[in-house]
Amino acid sequence: MSDAVDALMAQWKQERPDIDVWPMGVIGxxxxxxxxxxxxxxxxxxxxxxEPFEFDVxxxxxxxxxxxxxxxxxxxxxxxxxxxxxxxxxxxxEAKGLVERVRDGADRRSVRIRLxxxxxxxxDEVVGPHVANEERLLAALGPAERDQLxxxxxxxxxxxxxxxxx
Amino acid sequence: MSDAVDALMAQWKQERPDIDVWPMGVIGxxxxxxxxxxxxxxxxxxxxxxEPFEFDVxxxxxxxxxxxxxxxxxxxxxxxxxxxxxxxxxxxxEAKGLVERVRDGADRRSVRIRLxxxxxxxxDEVVGPHVANEERLLAALGPAERDQLxxxxxxxxxxxxxxxxx
DNA sequence: ACTGATAATCTCAACATTGAGATAACAGCA
DNA sequence: TGCTGTTATCTCAATGTTGAGATTATCAGT
Numbered sequence: 001m002s003d004a005v006d007a008l009m010a011q012w013k014q015e016r017p018d019i020d021v022w023p024m025g026v027i028g029x030x031x032x033x034x035x036x037x038x039x040x041x042x043x044x045x046x047x048x049x050x051e052p053f054e055f056d057v058x059x060x061x062x063x064x065x066x067x068x069x070x071x072x073x074x075x076x077x078x079x080x081x082x083x084x085x086x087x088x089x090x091x092x093x094e095a096k097g098l099v100e101r102v103r104d105g106a107d108r109r110s111v112r113i114r115l116x117x118x119x120x121x122x123x124d125e126v127v128g129p130h131v132a133n134e135e136r137l138l139a140a141l142g143p144a145e146r147d148q149l150x151x152x153x154x155x156x157x158x159x160x161x162x163x164x165x166x
Numbered sequence: 167m168s169d170a171v172d173a174l175m176a177q178w179k180q181e182r183p184d185i186d187v188w189p190m191g192v193i194g195x196x197x198x199x200x201x202x203x204x205x206x207x208x209x210x211x212x213x214x215x216x217e218p219f220e221f222d223v224x225x226x227x228x229x230x231x232x233x234x235x236x237x238x239x240x241x242x243x244x245x246x247x248x249x250x251x252x253x254x255x256x257x258x259x260e261a262k263g264l265v266e267r268v269r270d271g272a273d274r275r276s277v278r279i280r281l282x283x284x285x286x287x288x289x290d291e292v293v294g295p296h297v298a299n300e301e302r303l304l305a306a307l308g309p310a311e312r313d314q315l316x317x318x319x320x321x322x323x324x325x326x327x328x329x330x331x332x
Numbered sequence: 333a334c335t336g337a338t339a340a341t342c343t344c345a346a347c348a349t350t351g352a353g354a355t356a357a358c359a360g361c362a
Numbered sequence: 363t364g365c366t367g368t369t370a371t372c373t374c375a376a377t378g379t380t381g382a383g384a385t386t387a388t389c390a391g392t
Contacts, residue, residue, distance in 0.1 A: 023300035029319035034200035134189035140325030153195035159306030
């Protein structure tokens with residue numbers, strides 16, 4: 001079998017035989033998969049009235065454990081977005097009643113973002129179906145293949161300095 | 167060793183032991199890698215005054231072979247974006263002199279987008295360094311690992327119906 | 333030829349992100 | 363106490379994408 005990336009690489013081989021485009025076989029597939037998976041997940045979140053970025057924030061807070069709060073800085077690192085984006089996200093989610101801003105007493109520069117009761121209930125309701133949906137999208141892989149794939153991807157992430165989150 | 171996704175999964179295990187979040191080990195890594203790789207590639211393209219999306223269009227046209235032209239529809243499928251996005255991209259690139267619109271004689275609904283001489287020269291100049299840069303980003307993997315990774319990713323892409331391009 | 337359905341592209345408002353800069357607060361040290 | 367540098371967040375204009383709808387052209391069947 002072959003996918004769109006195989007076709008793409010065959011074209012390059014034809015047009016520029018002087019260049020070995022093997023890296024596209026990895027990077028091209030990662031980026032196409034990311035786009036396709038993102039689309040699927042978006043539909044799934046929409047059933048709960050959530051945008052993917054909203055789930056991302058809710059999940060980051062939820063998995064950090066009680067009292068379910070993190071600084072804006074911790075959130076933007078976890079989400080890999082800029083400070084402007086996090087401010088915007090929190091604004092919307094606060095308006096929606098999913099999180100609240102709590103000024104820190106010790107360091108008044110920072111803001112702690114805390115899950116509201118409603119945000120907590122929502123994320124706890126959504127995370128199960130979300131993982132089940134992810135499982136469905138990966139059903140083409142057997143158990144050994146999943147582990148192998150996860151391991152290879154981790155090698156790359158580590159080589160690019162991807163560590164910690166909170 | 168461990169990466170950010172290992173940390174994330176450990177937190178979930180702590181907070182929601184009832185859910186096995188193994189799919190995040192694959193999907194989370196694909197999406198983080200896509201973001202990190204995208205950043206790196208963007209810097210590289212910037213050295214040639216190109217945005218990533220511009221290279222994407224140039225490369226799609228270049229690898230399609232002489233006369234280096236495709237319809238707007240073919241381009242949007244290859245880039246996995248909506249029609250509005252492609253119209254916008256072509257507008258900008260046409261203004262920059264990288265591509266030109268050619269009305270099709272046979273089907274006057276469609277527009278063929280063609281590389282200009284300048285666009286062709288630019289993409290032929292950039293593609294070599296671009297692939298070399300991608301190679302650098304994948305240096306953490308050995309030859310056998312690359313093939314293995316590409317193969318596993320292909321299984322997923324095929325299962326999601328990713329085929330053809332032009 | 334006509335009519336309705338389909339197809340290809342463009343238009344445009346809404347939206348989320350970036351990136352640079354502003355603001356406010358903390359930390360170390362003379 | 364007063365400086366200087368750093369840190370945390372917010373602000374805002376510019377940018378690119380989406381998604382729905384408009385426009386124009388083709389095709390199939392009658």
